[in-house]
Amino acid sequence: MKKYRRKITALLLCFLSATALKAQSIQSPDHHLKMDFSLTKGLPAYALQLDGHAIVKPSHMGLAVKGMPALAQDFTVQKVVLDSADNSWKPVWGQTANIRNHYQEMLVCLKQKQTGRLLNIRFRLFNDGLGFRYELPIQSNLRSFTVKKELTEFVMNGDHKTFWIPGDTDSQEYNYNTSKLSEIRGLMQNKVIPTMERPPKDPATVQTALMMKSAAGEYINIHEAALVDYPAMQLRLDASNRDFHVVLADNAEGYKANLQAPCVIPWRTIIVSKKAGDILTSNITLNLNEPCKIKDTSWIKPMKYVGVWWEMITGKSSWAYSDSSNVKIGYTDYRYVKPNGKHGANTANVCKYIDFAAKNGFDAVLVEGWNIGWENWYGGTTDHPFDFLTPYPDFDLPKIEAYAKAQGVKLIMHHETAGSILNYEYHMDQAYQLMKAHGYDAVKSGYVGKITIPGETHYGQRMINHYLYAVKKAADYKIMVNAHEAVRPTGLCRTYPNLIGNESARGTEFEAFGGLSVDHTTILPFTRLIGGPMDFTPGIFENYLSAYNKNNPGRIHSTLARQLALYVTMYSPLQMAADLPETYQKYADAFQFIKEVAVDWQDTKVLEAEPGDFITIARAAKGRADWFIGSTNDENPRTSKINFDFLPKGKKYVAEIYADTRKSDFESNPMAYQIYKKIITAKSSLKIHCGAGGGYAIHVKPLK
């Protein structure tokens, strides 16, 4: 696409001292969206319409700052600058090989009359939504300052159907609730809060990305982009049950953010469309992030991996080497500690996974539980729960390195911090150096438990800064990061594409810790995945966890076929085949799909989508002529009807279909599946039955 950028002459308003501004508007490039900015009695507000229908009604804006008048009132407009852009860029990895960045922009420069302080608000209106942010320009009487509260509102135009999780500032690992806006407060109080460890101050507080659907059929998603040096945004409904107010995670002082002008606040985004699929393919979040800051990205590679992990999750084996609690990092020589006999990360077992990875074409093997500390790591008071440098005595680091190298398999290191970021930062350079010295190019980091800096939570400014610090330092070492329990992503992977994954939602592991809702994977792409990929760890074939550990009553809330679909519907450049090698050997025909599915994409098409109900997505593999299709649905069996008009015309393909049987049901018959083939062209269409909690996967191969 031709690079195109046009700047409309800055419009200097005649009434610079006016505190009332007749609405100033911009339209999206396709004219469907319209954003109005107004200043009434000094109060700034914005509103958003889709085809003349209000999506966001006039909503106030601003920041409350400690020790000075709120930057939300008493404003005059200094100037309004209009601009636009239409260009495209290529992500290092992604759902499409090219991303178009096409918007109209309005920059409103405000001055507070009484104080002379300056606040700019920048709006970018795309065809699929709006982004806006506050910018504090450099100025004499606003230097270091403390944000007490953000005053941004999102006034909804109806009692929308909403897919939400509660406003915890330490975790997003919840099942989604589906309700009307007006039902959130009651559900929180009666159902959700009793189960929470850290309930929000106001019960009607929910997390973003927040997905809604209006009675008129508009799909609306509120989130943020480029969360840097600022707490994560949550939303609180006021008594009207229509008006969302921004809530930010507290820091230890009870404030929100310490900033210094010049600075920008993260973008607030409202993605909106009459088609649910447009929410899934929106690139607003990425487009509002800075371009890639890593010069050489040749070392950043999407990958599929297996790992010593699910066997611990199910309780078949253990992270810890011993069952003794009388051990201490820096004191105990673990060679003389009695092993418990079920330590997963032992050399022989890791080599078994390496063999399996090599034989089946996986890029890498993750090993958790390799380093000392697992006997006492959780719930302790120490700031130093883990050693990132010392393997357990049965984990032979050089031998495993050599074994993996000989088989052409990479290793993924694991760093569990247990919330002690000081401990992690202390050892980070050495830990990354150890990784590089032993051939590890990627790290899975973890932030389980309370943050050990008192008063700080996972989503406060200090932790936000830590996560990005770890990613940037990892980039210095050419290490890819997959951070679990960190803040949910906001598109920063554009700027730092070595951030190849996050968990930051309720993942497959929860099938062993209480279960996932059956509709979970029909919601996550509309919520959690708006900000970036998730290491969901799909591919669990053995539905009954008791098969691995007789004491584990856990079940997978999905059919086996749907487990395959998730490799396509849950976009990620990092995909795990999470089940055990012996299980994959048992179901080798179904496993074939996981072996073949791509992890990087040329193009993406949403074939069917309704949040909470079903999602069907087709993706073209990058550098291959193959397409892959995945479909997931909720507890209601359905018939998916798709056509293949996205394929090049006139070519023939084989569709290898991995589907539920007529009897498949996530509860009663989860492991029944069928595999069959069809010859198809761009003119073909298919009807495929999906069982309750089911779905299907298709590998579309050119016919040779």
Add this chain to the structure above:
Amino acid sequence: MKKYRRKITALLLCFLSATALKAQSIQSPDHHLKMDFSLTKGLPAYALQLDGHAIVKPSHMGLAVKGMPALAQDFTVQKVVLDSADNSWKPVWGQTANIRNHYQEMLVCLKQKQTGRLLNIRFRLFNDGLGFRYELPIQSNLRSFTVKKELTEFVMNGDHKTFWIPGDTDSQEYNYNTSKLSEIRGLMQNKVIPTMERPPKDPATVQTALMMKSAAGEYINIHEAALVDYPAMQLRLDASNRDFHVVLADNAEGYKANLQAPCVIPWRTIIVSKKAGDILTSNITLNLNEPCKIKDTSWIKPMKYVGVWWEMITGKSSWAYSDSSNVKIGYTDYRYVKPNGKHGANTANVCKYIDFAAKNGFDAVLVEGWNIGWENWYGGTTDHPFDFLTPYPDFDLPKIEAYAKAQGVKLIMHHETAGSILNYEYHMDQAYQLMKAHGYDAVKSGYVGKITIPGETHYGQRMINHYLYAVKKAADYKIMVNAHEAVRPTGLCRTYPNLIGNESARGTEFEAFGGLSVDHTTILPFTRLIGGPMDFTPGIFENYLSAYNKNNPGRIHSTLARQLALYVTMYSPLQMAADLPETYQKYADAFQFIKEVAVDWQDTKVLEAEPGDFITIARAAKGRADWFIGSTNDENPRTSKINFDFLPKGKKYVAEIYADTRKSDFESNPMAYQIYKKIITAKSSLKIHCGAGGGYAIHVKPLK
């Protein structure tokens, strides 16, 4: 000295379940000191006598731990193990070339009846005092735990004369108060607390090292050794005005320390002697620290330095490059900022100091204000006040490096953290790497202002861990550390001799910020210096700060001759000649002493000493036949009478004497001095007049 170590057969007590233990005693090797341990109704206590006279009366011991019964009661004695040692070791640098470590030891192993928890107390009794510490052995029902309070007492046997500073947990930069114990509370309430920023909870709280003198003429010093992973100790007098209770700096949670067994609490030390000089030469603090953990110490070198510093302290020049506050790290290109024209750390000025250092035989040049951030650094709210990597545009890092190298002069980097340890830890590796890349082997670090982790103070456990982290990481890079505003030292320089200095007391800079008491340098060696050397920055010749900055009314509370004495009386392997080169050129004859004085010592003799009144010390230069003598006194003029019997017999020496004149007086005539020579032998004695706030320095050279 022959290495000698004897272990007395473990004495297994007959009454293992007894909660009362008749006092079990040990004596110092010379039998003058006696320590009694007792267990009465399950309560452990210790007492200390000197020649049969109580120094510490029976005092309770123990720890209050969160969520469990205090580890201070309900004990039985499991066993008592007696041991002794007599060996010696060579410090990398120090007041003497050899240090003897000679003690009797008693290890008391206690078990709490109700809980079964184990607590060991280890006592070491030297000829010059007692050290004891708590040790938590590994045990099943005490793993991670939180110290709420330390219950150690020091019950004094009289209303001693005491030299104290208030129990601030953010600063030791106070003048000393001299009073009876019974006067502390009143003085704190009426005089001291009104001047403090962070007064202690109980006004009768003072810092250590605490120096006392009993009516019977016993000199008593309470401090701690090997402060690692634990808050700094302070002392609180109870209503009796005799009993000291340990107070620890709070952490942000309001507790004291998070620990995991096995672990040890820092040593508590009581140095005691009838001779004041023995306090100054005691090696208890060093002996109770671990041996050196740095294998190759060849890069650790005592040094004398000059620096771009006093000119900023006096206000003649500035740390900041500009007077603009509209600058921001990471945003501003300082090349386009208007300079203020008085930035000290500019290339030409630094080169002037390098010339001066080279010409006069100094090892190094310190430069403060070289890096960006000084415009907005103080009192802001940001966690990122400084950049440790980017010089101001007028500081040409490579040019200065080359210029210094050509002249054979080392450079000392400056890292001011402004209390933001997260920011420092983020950049520490890069900052140290930058130093090494540009020839810097030493860093002066600073911790001015509030700690930016809310609720944490300079002396809490987290900061204690930070300081040591910085020193250990610096050692990895072969960098020496001189940490200002860090916790006062506790002998850790034995273990990490790259910790070549600390400030951690009111130094010479305060002559520009309110003044030093005239007797300050007669007290510091008895208090602050017990734990390790201080970068006091002596050598100020120009008594009137208005000579550099007409707006500065500051004065030096010392005669010029006493400024020379401090190079001997204030032991440090790092000594600054703090005044400006042009001033030294004006007083070249007096400056000769600074040029010649050693910084590392073969031997040390205290010739005269009385805390608060005077100190006269002679030291033999390491590797030279020269001795140096310094004498400092309070506001009372006096005649110092010394003899030279420490010199080898039969040899002749020239004593070059830098002394006050009869008219010298720190207030009325501070800059009058005289220099004269005498031929002396071991049989000689001298009387030297010292003016008010005066003193003298002598360079004793072999007669050729």
